[in-house]
Each structure stands twice: as structure tokens, then as C-alpha cells.
Amino acid sequence: ETGVTQTPRHLVMGMTNKKSLKCEQHLGHNAMYWYKQSAKKPLELMFVYSLEERVENNSVPSRFSPECPNSSHLFLHLHTLQPEDSALYLCASSQGRVGSYEQYFGPGTRLTVT
């Protein structure tokens, strides 16, 4: 596998379920990101991890819980979601600690909350 991969690609879950999204990057990068992409809205940055430490949390509700066990893997744990959380969740990675480096994106997980 090359680049940034995400699993699953599609997920349907009820409001009481618990699920996790997985992201893996094969680029040797040291920063990873979660974004939420909703229709007709700009991409929303959710979390940033740099060298496995969370460096940014953009006021995301606690029903979203990120985990970064190492620099290649990033998870987003989901529990008691709301229908408005239905969206495409994109993972990205980048090299370096400054904000100048471009980010490489995964294909996304299409999440539907019923």
C-alpha cells in the first residue's frame, strides 16, 4: 500500500453504536490530521497529531475521540453520534512541524449516522 489509506470506506451506524475509523500513512510523515467534509461547507479540521502528540483540537465534541499510537496510524473513535455527524471523514499526513508542508489525503470514510 502506498500513500494514505483509510478503512472502512463506508460506515453506517446507529446513534448508540461505537465504531472506529482507521488511517494509515506509508509516507514516513510525522504529522497526521482528521478532517470533516460536509456538503456545501469547507473542510473542517478536527484534530492534529505531531510526533504522536495531539497539538490541536478544534472544539470537537467529545463523542469524537482520536488516538495516535504511532506516527503511521491514526484512529477516530466514535460513540453516541448524531445524524448531523454524517459526513466524509478525511485523514491526511504531512512531513515537518511547520505549516508550510502540503498534506497528503486518504480517500475518506463516508459515515452515515441513522
Added chain:
Amino acid sequence: AQTVTQSQPEMSVQEAETVTLSCTYDTSESDYYLFWYKQPPSRQMILVIRQEAYKQQNATENRFSVNFQKAAKSFSLKISDSQLGDAAMYFCAYVNYGGSQGNLIFGKGTKLSVKP
């Protein structure tokens, strides 16, 4: 706070023709980077082109070029000799140089259709 505006929700171009996508941004910073990302219907977002604000020369990548007007805070993307594979959502993005990781700000995107 920085903002990025793409005023064209949708654009259409004939195959082999040229199209320009607009992007404006607002910032009080002097050092920053600008990007254009492409998101085809398969959803994998890929980087098209990047511009460093300190460089006066416009970036070029094959058929893709930008018109960077720093004073006007404008960063348009020109696609020459458009191909069917260019059909996608295009996002303009901004990041402060040396800013916190993940300070990448996106516009709402422009959907480009290419007619054969």
C-alpha cells in the same frame, strides 16, 4: 482570522480549452503558503500546485499554473488544454508559514465540469 473564498461554486469548460478558477483570501500575515487541491469523484484529494507567498514568480505544474497577486490577495488557478480527467472539485487552501500544525484553511470549493 484567515479566510479563503472561492466565489465560483461551479464552472464548466470545453475539452482542450482553458479555464480559470478564482480564489481570494484574507490574512494579516506576510509569510504563508497557498495550495490548490483537486478532489475527483473518487474522493482522493490530491495536491495540484503550491505557491510560497515570498516568491514573486507564479508556480507552474505542466498544464496548471497560478496567478498569484499578493497585494490583491488573489490566487487563481489556470488549467490549460483541459482534459476529461480534470473534472473534479477544486479547493483553494491557505496556511501560515511556521504556524501551528494543521492550520490549513480551505475554501468551499469549485466544481469543474469538462465537456467533451
